[in-house]
Amino acid sequence: MRCVMNVxxxxxxxxxxxxxxxxxxxxxxxxxxxxxxCNMRCEHCAVGDALVQKEGPRLPLDVxxxxxxxxxxxxxxxxxxxxxxxDAGALRDYIVPLLQYAKRRGVRTQINTNLTLDYERYETLxxxxxxxxxxxxxxxxxxxxxxxxxNADRHVGEGTARKMYDRMIENARxxxxxxxxxxxxxxxNYRTHEYIADIHRAVVEMGxxxxxxxxxxxxxxxxxxxxxPKEDLRKAISTLLDERDRSVWMLFGTLPFFxxxxxxxxxxxxxxxxxxxNVTVRxxxxxxxxxxxxxxxxDVTVTDFSDVPPVGNLxxxxxxxxxxxxxxxxxxxxxxxxxxxxxxxxxNLLVADMYYRDVDFMKRKAIL
Ligand code: SF4
Numbered sequence: 001m002r003c004v005m006n007v008x009x010x011x012x013x014x015x016x017x018x019x020x021x022x023x024x025x026x027x028x029x030x031x032x033x034x035x036x037x038c039n040m041r042c043e044h045c046a047v048g049d050a051l052v053q054k055e056g057p058r059l060p061l062d063v064x065x066x067x068x069x070x071x072x073x074x075x076x077x078x079x080x081x082x083x084x085x086x087d088a089g090a091l092r093d094y095i096v097p098l099l100q101y102a103k104r105r106g107v108r109t110q111i112n113t114n115l116t117l118d119y120e121r122y123e124t125l126x127x128x129x130x131x132x133x134x135x136x137x138x139x140x141x142x143x144x145x146x147x148x149x150x151n152a153d154r155h156v157g158e159g160t161a162r163k164m165y166d167r168m169i170e171n172a173r174x175x176x177x178x179x180x181x182x183x184x185x186x187x188x189n190y191r192t193h194e195y196i197a198d199i200h201r202a203v204v205e206m207g208x209x210x211x212x213x214x215x216x217x218x219x220x221x222x223x224x225x226x227x228x229p230k231e232d233l234r235k236a237i238s239t240l241l242d243e244r245d246r247s248v249w250m251l252f253g254t255l256p257f258f259x260x261x262x263x264x265x266x267x268x269x270x271x272x273x274x275x276x277x278n279v280t281v282r283x284x285x286x287x288x289x290x291x292x293x294x295x296x297x298x299d300v301t302v303t304d305f306s307d308v309p310p311v312g313n314l315x316x317x318x319x320x321x322x323x324x325x326x327x328x329x330x331x332x333x334x335x336x337x338x339x340x341x342x343x344x345x346x347x348n349l350l351v352a353d354m355y356y357r358d359v360d361f362m363k364r365k366a367i368l
Contacts, residue, residue, distance in 0.1 A: 001109070009331075011280055012075045012108050014347050027323035029069065029290035034095055035059070035082035036296075039164075040114055040131055042135070043150035044216055044225065047358065051082060059307060061094055061331035063134065063314065065101055067293075070318045074295035078133075078290075079329040080112040085234030086123040092124070094295075096262045114148075115171040116164040122171055126180050133212070134172065136184040136203055137192050142164040147191075153283045155363035169206055169247045183251075184208045184276040191215035191235040197243040215256065217350040230256060230355065234269055246278055251283040256355040259366035267367060273342070284348035287326050288336075302326060308349070335361055343368035 010017070018028045018031055027183060032058045038045075045051070068074065077097065085091050095111075102109045110131040116124060120248050122132070138144045145161035176182045184203040196213070203211045216225065228236075233256070252273060257266040271313055285300035291311070294301070298314035300322050308331065312322040326332055337346040346361055 005195035006244055011282055013078075013110070013285055013290075014280075014282045015290075015335065016343055017281045018073070018075070018289045019283075020340075020347050022073070025288050025327055025336070026073050027289065027291060027320055028073050029078070029285055030074065030076075030319065031078040031080055031292045032064070032098065032179045033081065033292060033296075034084050034098075035086055035090065036083040037086045038085070038114070038346060039116060040085060040148045041151035041153075043147045044162045044189065045151065047080075053264075055221075058090070058094060059298055059314070061097055064098065064293070064295065064296075066089055067314050071320055073199050074105065074107055075121075076108045076109040076110065078112065081168070083114050083117070084111055084307050085113060085125070087118050088121060091121055094123065096128065099125065104126050107211060112332070115168045115175075117167075118175055119167075119270055122175060126178065127177060130181060132172075132175055132180055132182045134168070134184050135186070136183065136199065136206075136208075137186050137189075138165075138202070139198055141193055144168075156198060160289065170209065172206040176209070181210070182206070182208045182210055185212040185214065187216040187248055188233055188236045190228055192334050193228055193232050197239050199290050200240055200244055204248050208248065210251055211244075212251045212253065213237070214252070214254045217254065217348075217354065227354070230266070231262075233257075234265060237273075239277070241272065241276055249276070249280045250276075252279070252283055254269055254284060254348045255281060256347070256351045257311060258271065258364075259344055259348065259368060260337075260361075260364035261367075270342070281342075281343075283345045284351075286348060287332050288345060291323055292327070293319075302332075302349075334361075337361045339366035340366055 013029060018026050036050050038051050079095055084095055099109050108130045109128060110133050111125060111129050112133045115134050121322055137147055141162045142214050144165040149156040172182050186199050191200060201213055220316050257270050259267060261267050273279055292301045292303055293314060299310040300312050300314060301310050302308050311326045331349060335346045335349060
């Protein structure tokens with residue numbers, strides 16, 4: 001097994017790159033929801049409401065590839081679910097050919113997976129994957145059971161959960177040892193903010209080359225969970241920066257802190273994040289360089305989890321045209337500010353809605 005590409009220097013999923021290059025937001029990234037099946041039911045699952053026990057047929061792969069052919073500036077593809085490796089047949093006949101198309105085109109690839117199934121499935125994917133992206137929010141197997149099956153409609157025993165937890169860790173290590181780029185995402189929420197540095201240490205031990213950290217936002221299953229005040233978020237991020245392993249890339253995203261913020265503590269954190277070596281803050285890709293395609297319905301959305309209705313359907317429109325239509329949408333225009341000196345292209349829609357309801361970002365500017 002070999003690692004296809006090292007994505008450490010560049011972050012091709014960051015919309016600031018394409019904005020700087022083309023002078024406007026353009027579609028460079030397409031995410032495919034390939035399944036709504038999953039063997040877990042996580043407390044924080046951002047697509048939890050869409051998960052099912054059985055699913056129907058996908059659109060023919062040719063239809064997808066024909067639409068991808070039309071995307072002029074395609075740079076990245078992401079595959080997400082559910083658990084994309086859940087159905088071994090779909091993995092072999094649909095997901096692998098999609099990834100092979102990406103590799104033929106020189107496009108970087110990511111799969112969002114829980115890595116809890118048999119290693120062979122992930123080994124099959126490895127030659128075509130640039131980033132294995134997993135979620136990791138645990139101090140150990142008990143947290144994994146409590147969080148990972150919080151919304152399950154059946155009881156999951158300690159032994160079963162422990163086996164899955166061990167398999168996830170072992171799969172991550174084996175993939176990493178074989179040269180794969182494994183990136184673990186943790187969310188800072190009411191539960192994890194107090195032990196986020198312990199989570200970081202576990203992520204490093206698993207062999208992950210990147211630790212991705214985001215605050216949790218109230219979407220789908222996470223809708224009812226308590227939100228963390230900004231002070232606690234700032235504190236958790238500062239702790240991580242103090243205690244992190246500096247050899248591991250830390251990527252922060254969907255943060256509610258901006259260089260135009262009124263609070264000097266927010267701006268100090270933004271500066272610190274920019275100055276730290278091996279730390280990046282990704283601009284929000286949703287609707288800025290990326291669209292999500294549902295491979296069952298053909299619906300095209302701005303993210304796989306937002307409440308914003310589809311912007312169109314693959315059957316009727318080119319993806320580039322749908323993207324251009326979205327950039328004119330009132331919701332997107334509200335947050336399409338850009339401060340080049342701060343390397344910032346505005347907040348995520350959920351972030352703006354949660355923390356900045358009365359703020360007009362189009363009238364703000366970075367304070368440097
Ligand atoms: S781009 Fe927008 S959010 Fe970022 S600093 Fe400028 S005004 Fe603030």
